Amino acid sequence: MARTRDDRNRHAATRLPGLTIDSCNLALRDADGGGFIGDRASQRAFRELLDLRRRHHFTGSRDPFGRTPTDAIGKKEIDLVLVGGDPDAAHLVHAAIEDHAERLAGVIRCFLAQPEWDGVKRIVIGGGFPGNRTGALSVRRAARLLKLARAGVDLTLLRHDGDDAGLLGWVPLAPARMQRHDAFLAVDIGGTNIRCGIVAPRLDARDDGSRATVLERTQWRHATDAPDRDEAMTRTAAMLNGLIAHARTRGLRLAPFVGVACPGQVAPDGAILHGAHNLPGDWEAADFRVADALQARLDRIGGRQAQVRLHNDAVVQGLSERPRMTGVRRWGVLTIGTGLGNASYTTRRS
Template identity: 65%
Template sequence: MTRRPARPGPARPAHRSGHASRRGTGVRIDSWNLPLRHPEGGFLGDRASQTAFRELLDQARRAHSTCARDPFGRTPTSELGKDAIDMVLVGGDPDAAHVVHLAVEEYARALVAVVRSFIAQPEWAGVRDIVLGGGFPDHATGQLAIRRAARLLKLARSGVRLRVLAQDSDEGGLLGWVQLAPAAALRREAFLAVDIGGTNIRCGIVEPRLGEDRTGGKARVLEHTQWRHADDAPTRDGAMRRLGAMLNGLATQARTRGIDLAPFVGIACPGEVDARGHLLHGVQNLPGDWAAEDFFLAEALGDWLQPVRGRAPRVLLHNDAVVQGLSERPRMRHARRWGVLTIGTGLGNASYSNIG
């Protein structure tokens, strides 16, 4: 099949593209991965993670049930599926609904406390709009807890507005690269992106569609693939081989479909990424030692990538909360400053200023 010719994109403000870049298109990345500590010990964000909600639900089951028997039976809270928890809110067992609502209320108050702590930091000064991403807002219980937290913030006249990521969080970790990718990559029809998590690795073909919306608001994921690496427990080198195979497969799909693919891969990673592309910390849930001094993900992956358009793909890294938050930038472009909290196993964070 004949490849489509390269199409010139609309004019875009120039920005320096590199690992852990501080600037994207029209946006400055002011902070990410702030390690705020709680006075009683541990990281503050852990008080508003999805894990924290599970712990609150477990406490409610043990101490506040209105019936003699546990309404969820003998299933440990850690093993309850999201759907099982959600179902009790829409016509399920009233005693189970009671304990879920108790956990929702306690979680909402914890989230408010975390939000207040973040906006008190110099890096978050002036932030009044906060996007919530991650897996927790993707189900009904999480949405209810977020609405309750938003109401508490409004009642307190905090001036803070919470909003849930517009797209699925799985896609947000890919689409955010439209705001970070080098200009040369954005002049092509599509590029490859990766979102690395502690349980799954997701890869996709991202189509920016800047000709339809120069802010990236029409960007979409054309094809995607996912690997639940936590089930396979691979070595670090094995993970690189598998990730390379996933990306090469997507590049082959693009070629078969006649998609003009850029020789570029954007990777969203957990934890701290420095300007060299070295992963400093926060990668303990990934297979092997990804924070080793001699390990550079872009170089290790590059050894397994096939050429695209006759060139070795350029690989850039950034923090996963930063990338997911940037997927919301087209809808936040009228805010002077804004932030993101990604609610998953932990709590990711980033703050931004719009500059153009």
């Protein structure tokens, strides 16, 4: 059956007005490592590269980070080394950045070689890693390496804060009738945190969604509490119900809609087919639907039951940059975090 022109009313929509979502969550196998290609350039990979440099390539008479395990060194501590820290420590971090940038450039070339990414000319780099100085430098260096190699692709960082991008990307995904309200609810589920927010599309200010904003946001670091799946659903619904009450207090005309971004391959019926292994419990079970579990726990909005829709988290984060991509026919997103999320898009002229 032919796709409809606009399928935003279902989970994992692939066709929006003026845009097609061509692919997401491509699982490219690494023939050398046995895992996935994206793992070569993940945030964890950077830590491994820094650890390797510490063990074999530090300058001076001793490791400038002492006996602290690499995984225990804070992100801010690593960033501060680059702005006036110990020169030997700075050398290690810069060397690891160069190693990671080379890996990232290689991973990008692998994606560009896939049919789903053929013709991609611009890639948005998101996720938690580029939000730090270290990650941003790696992306800039990878962009330079790709330019020197004449790969024909530009890299750009998220314009929004990464925590907001996973919520704002629901603006083009929300059904048209929901966008006529003052705001709607969105959720960004990750392997470490779950974020919920009130998103104001502000389409009256700019109809391309570039003025959209997150009015209120709450966050739960579920990795610390190690909940089971039902506890995660109950806690997420409680966060959303708190935001529903907050919107009512503020006098916001809240749409009865919740957009949920999560890792993995989402089917049109809302099932998560694979890729949710970092989430608490079995989210890929045949009888489990995130939308149903949340909907059963949510308060009514304006007297109506909320419509809950799911999509892949990389797709949603990439869509937060859609207003900047109108002049690019084919573009993609890579999100660097625990793993490497990915999606590709085509801008349509009609």
